[in-house]
Amino acid sequence: MKELAKAYNPKDVEEKIYKAWEESGYFTPKIDANKKPYTIILPPPNANANLHAGHMMYVIQDFLIRWKRMAGFSALWLPGADHAGFETQVVYERKLKEEGKSRFDFTREQLYKDIMDFVLNNKSNMTSQLRKAGFSLDWTREKFTLDPDIISRVYKTFKKLNDDGLLYRDSRLVNYCTTHGTGFSDLEVQHEEQECGLYYIKCKVKDSDKYITVATTRPETIPGDTGIAVNPKDERYKDLVGKTVLNPFNEREMPIVADDFVDLAFGTGAVKLTPAHDENDFEAGKRHGMPLIQVIGFNGKMTKEAGGLEGLNVKQAREKIMEILEQRGLVEKTEKYKNVIGKCYKCGTVIEPLPLSQWYIKMKGLAEKAIKVVKNGEVKIIPENYEKVYYNWLDNIYDWNISRQIVWGIRIPAWQCKNCGQWLITEGETPEKCKCGSTNLEQDQDSFDTWFSSGQWPFVTLGYPENEDFKYFYPTSVMETGYDILFFWVARMIMLGVYMTGKIPFETVYLHGMVRDTAGKKMSKSKGNVVNPMDLIEQYGADAMRFSLIYQVTGTQDLRVAEDTLKMAKTFMNKIWNATRFVQMKLGDYEQKGELNFTENTDADKEIKSKLEEIKKTYNEDLEKYRFGQAAESIYHFFWHEFCDIYIEKAKNQIPYPLPENPDEKLIKEARDNLLYILKESLIMLHPIIPFITEEIYQILPIENKKEFLMIEDWIK
């Protein structure tokens, strides 16, 4: 038997073993009518950077897959990568900036090609990192969100939504980041409370000495005001409704209208209407037939419509206009005020609601079905309390803006006729001519929101509808991901999956907590507390890293990359290693033949056997209920404190050293088999958590009826 080093050294085994696994083909399950499928689609990491610590939570999925594979399922874990449209473009533009360039230095085609090169390079780096962590992914089925077959499938979904009347193009106010030059869905806007001013501005009523005062937090939008609204029940302004006022900045004539949405108690009870720059005002403007006057441009600067303010940024414009109004004696007072503003989640720029034409998906019907499948138990969300959070969001859902003004992504397959203005939507092919006969067509410049394509991930990766994989592996078993993308991703996968395939995309949603730094703080590049998981693997070994995370998976609790837990895990690996060395020493040149059995000769035998049976039972129960932390703790306790501390100590008497002159061969053999038996059973249970060390040990055990790999051993019963 191969002699083991005195201490476990992960570097001697990890790479070698992963290679052997991958080459063996056991990561690639077969479509087998005699086996049940078990499927997990890997949440595709963004292909724009290296993996971060949070990605190591994939270990939960690897646990499930390895467990089910051993338990006789045809277990598929399908890897992939997300082009991550906006996110990647931001990363790439930062890179360009460092090189003194900008995206405007390139044609659309060139930029797309360059980003593709950048991404493909990152992607290969990323997949090698996933291998280092030991993840048993089926690399033969790897997918990328920009693979031609995926894109084509996404086009078809878009077309179907259109044909079913669930898609529409509308010009309305969009959450727009003027720094990045794109609009966002509501979900991507970061709300923040902020101190600001509440300015009381007097507006002169035409042909009268009267003034009406409005309170606003955004005086810079006054040039774009098209009216003033008061509540119809407001006695104070009753006789002013229907009158005309003069815009305090440019003296444009504007009506005073009555509208229910106005709160009598707020400010003066009179509100200025700026339909081009405020959601409420936009709606009110529509009701009262007011025009849109855009005074803030898509570049964040004041437009020509803003008159003398043109070219100023919002902040400058605010100061300038207040100065002007002050001079004209139109400022009644200024109060301090706290309001909530939307910011770009990437750069913190204040999100401007700007009028823009975009594609929207009608969500209500889709959401209702997504609620239903959870309510009726077809889809189970764990931990359960997230069901409420899920319902809460879906109950109040708005239509989804899926247009993004970026190059990197799947360009929207919609063409507008320059002759009649009609939009033509196809499954990707360029239409020849419009219904009106014109051939003057122009494709939409925009790309899909990344979540629109990743929201279809479970069925597109499996080749819906005709692929055999889809027929066998769909619906998938578990979607395991962080609770932070429940809305962004999970809910949308359920909606789009049910819509397209008529079936749920997965039976169980398992949400884990966020991986935080040692102090429990959220990791971020700006704080400089980001932990590189590859450093952890380098320092502690992949198995220890995996164990330390699994050990902390309890409910939806956030977890930490803590030195304590990592050290504990590493020590445990060494303990396992040395227990093996001890067993090896007790075996000498013994070779186990035939079926490996456990014989209860002594009290110690009886005790360890009953403890083993007990833990096998609770271990399986814990796994069924997704209690990974508990499972890890119990196997840790069994191995260390039952097997090593007690049983192995007693084995020292059963197999004395040196062996006596005339040993009882039968008893010695049985004692040796017992050691092998407990060790093997432990390895099976430990394998899904710490695959490398357990596989390495399994390979050297002198057991006759071994499988080719521990990875495909029969699971404990």
Place this chain on the structure above:
RNA sequence: GGGCGGUUAGCUCAGUUGGUUAGAGUAUCUCGUUUACACCGAGAGGGUCAGAGGUUCGAAUCCUCUACCGCCCACCA
């Protein structure tokens, strides 16, 4: 404005449907190096389970309130 969590040993956290002296890792102290492992073994100390009230034969666990942390959602100027 609405919703969801957390508060248990010095530190980091478990504690499944309420059930005997509340657990683990780590840290601290004492003792121990004969045939695995000092990344070891044996043992010890350490908690009014945030606070108050209630339900119960029995509460860390269920209910109500309070305090302090944290997170998510949200088109009132």
